[in-house]
Amino acid sequence: MKTKKNTEPTVSIIIPFHNEDECQLSIALSSINSQIGIDFNEVEIILVGDGGKRLTNPADFNLFNNLTIRYKYFTNSGGAGVARQRGMQLAKGRYYMFVDADDEFYYDGALLEFFNAVSKGDHEVVVAKYIEQGRNADGSYFYLHNEPIWSAAYAKWFNRDYVKRMGLHWLDDVRIFEDVYFCSMAIELSSDVVWLNSFVYSWLYNPKSTVRDPALKFNIQLDQWAKMNKYYLRKIREKAPQKLAFDFGNSVSTLFYWKKKNPGYDAAALNREQQLMLKENSDLWDSTQGIMQQQLQVLHKPGTEFENYDISDFSEYLAHSKALMNN
Structure with a gap:
């Protein structure tokens, strides 16, 4: 040296x-x-x-x-x-x-x-x-x-x-x-x-x-993704509140696809962490419905990672998310 x-x-x-x-x-x-x-x-x-x-x-x-x-x-x-x-x-x-x-x-x-x-x-x-x-x-x-x-x-x-x-x-x-x-x-x-x-x-x-x-099960630890996202949105709220609505709506739509892409995740653990994130940002739910629908389509475009996933149950997913938030 x-x-x-x-x-x-x-x-x-x-x-x-x-x-x-x-x-x-x-x-x-x-x-x-x-x-x-x-x-x-x-x-x-x-x-x-x-x-x-x-x-x-x-x-x-x-x-x-x-x-x-x-x-x-x-x-x-x-x-x-x-x-x-x-x-x-x-x-x-x-x-x-x-x-x-x-x-x-x-x-x-x-x-x-x-x-x-x-x-x-x-x-x-x-x-x-x-x-x-x-x-x-x-x-x-x-x-x-x-x-x-x-x-x-x-x-x-x-x-x-x-x-x-x-x-x-x-x-x-x-x-x-x-x-x-x-x-x-x-x-x-x-x-x-x-x-x-x-x-x-x-x-x-x-x-x-x-x-x-495979033993570390990286792709199915969606509860850790939800926890990370909670901290991410918290920091955005503090430092760049003008970005918060989009980032929140996008995170909700992205998780919809991640759940489909990575079956085998711990549903109970994900629900717990996602609930904490949703509750922290419940003031954004109603105003970001359009962003969620928009990002659902953006992430589903031809040539994207999620283009072949079924999105017919997105409304059901949103209802589940809202129930978690209000519980």
Whole structure:
């Protein structure tokens, strides 16, 4: 590891990990260490151990002589969101960037894209594109070139002062969809988002990841989505009330499709969390019926994810939601 000069870094790259070892972490660190065209004094790496295995020999990372690496281990595991929040509390950079322990940068000029974006002045959020690696049934890999998305933690820089000003933080009681809250909120509240037309990040295939491991049942934990959405709407009500009606109506319509797409969810748990969200926003119910109907059709258009779903029972779904709200 390099000797750190007494200057404030431009970016703190926060890498949370749970049971990854030095070998796994070296993939991400190597992709950072090989970046070109940047001053590494402007980069710090923060490794956040979120319970699980401790690193047995962090000195192995001295191999990455371009990098200033700080390592902090926490005994109690709070999930990726809590680990990222802990990393932010340790960070000294003007921007936060989050890299998962099982991912890497797409190419050696990835960080330079971000540095160029902020070279003539600060921005609140900088968003780039990413590559998704998938796996076919025969074991071979395929790659998707995805457009930037609001809700994922990767391929983004978040301005530290902006995050503080908006009071943004990672939720400590939502371990699924936690990045949807933080990242989408940061972008929706911002009036200064830079969108880069560059692929900078590789979301590598990991069958044990939160999203891909069937045992973790990511897609059917709709109660966690409803809880996250409750916090999301609460923050919108505080910081951008002019957006609240649309976001509430859209969330109700979106959940209609999510329930159809992801059967097997815990209905009782979802009802409890959805009821809390609806009650908090009951003042919006009557005035947002048109938005709900509008978004039902928007999400059902040809070419969309939900185009083939039956929507004939939407009125029944709304009646159920209203009953939850009034109960």
